[in-house]
Amino acid sequence: MNQQRGVTVWFTGLSGAGKTTIANAVDRELKIAAASVELLDGDELRQTLCRGLGFSAIDRIENMRRIGFVAHLLTKNGVIVLVSTISPYREIRQELRRKIGDFIEVYVNAPVAVCEWRDVKGLYEQARAGLIENFTGIDAAYEVPLQPDVECQTDRETIAQSTIKVLTKLEKLGYI
Template identity: 65%
Template sequence: MMLQPIESLELLEPRIAQKGLTVWFTGLSGAGKTTISQAVYKKLIDQGLKVEHLDGDLVRQTLTKGLGFSQSDRIENIRRIGFVAHLLTRNDVIVLVSAISPYRAAREEVRQQIGSFVEIFVDAPLSVCEQRDVKGLYQKARNGEIQRFTGIDDPYEAPFDPEVICSTATESIEQSIAKVMNAIAIFPAR
């Protein structure tokens, strides 16, 4: 079978030039990381940009399956997510990562590896996160059914100086999304 030459280059859709960037959403379970990142994903896709979303829960079912929740396993989880984010970022993809990523040092290590990195702290008080918990994980942790649950019997180290803070207990989802979109728009890598 012989390939036919393309008659017109007009058939090809123009691509929007972009630089890679990792946007890392961190915060307690139930703070709103996935909700905000999914909305940002849709907005970026609607703009015609190349975007990938790495959600911590989904990544644990595939890329990091088999890792537990010890401190060393959590750090390895973040390193693996960070490695994939780095590969995508250097290939000019905007990568949205929504993962608890409880340890400051692990997030900083990933930031240094990737370079083009924006940290979004999705902040909500523990009491609000517990009220939002549709899976009942906080209650299981409080009952001793889950060990080393971030925010209950394992620490969460909030960022010292994130590029964006989304205070989801006091601001609307639209306000949080706008903050993230503004940070992405002004980031020098774009």
């Protein structure tokens, strides 16, 4: 039996940058190719696995560690894991890379102005009005990856172009 190699593909970037959109597109393509794949979405996980965590630095780190733990379990069992979460801190992303091993960091890059324009939930507007505290990109820091494995510049490329970049990296590294 030909067993698939597991890998965690960690999509990081500001709210509204396009992380979930690209992860969903990659998920669809991998499922068409009959890959074993699981999508872990940060918004959904905050309502379940990470319920009760706030947005302080300590809570954000704990949120990432919990998601990373699940991603690691799936990865070591041959699943391609697509994680879509802001994950603002470089150090914890690097810690997760070391722990998981098979790890691809995808920086979904879009300027704050573009993210605000795309914001259907009105989160940026609420953050600027002081209704949401510790909002990444407004009053909480986002540490840009220094050497991401893939960078998707979603203000300059289509969803299809970004998706192809991720799939090409997975193929190049022998995961698909």
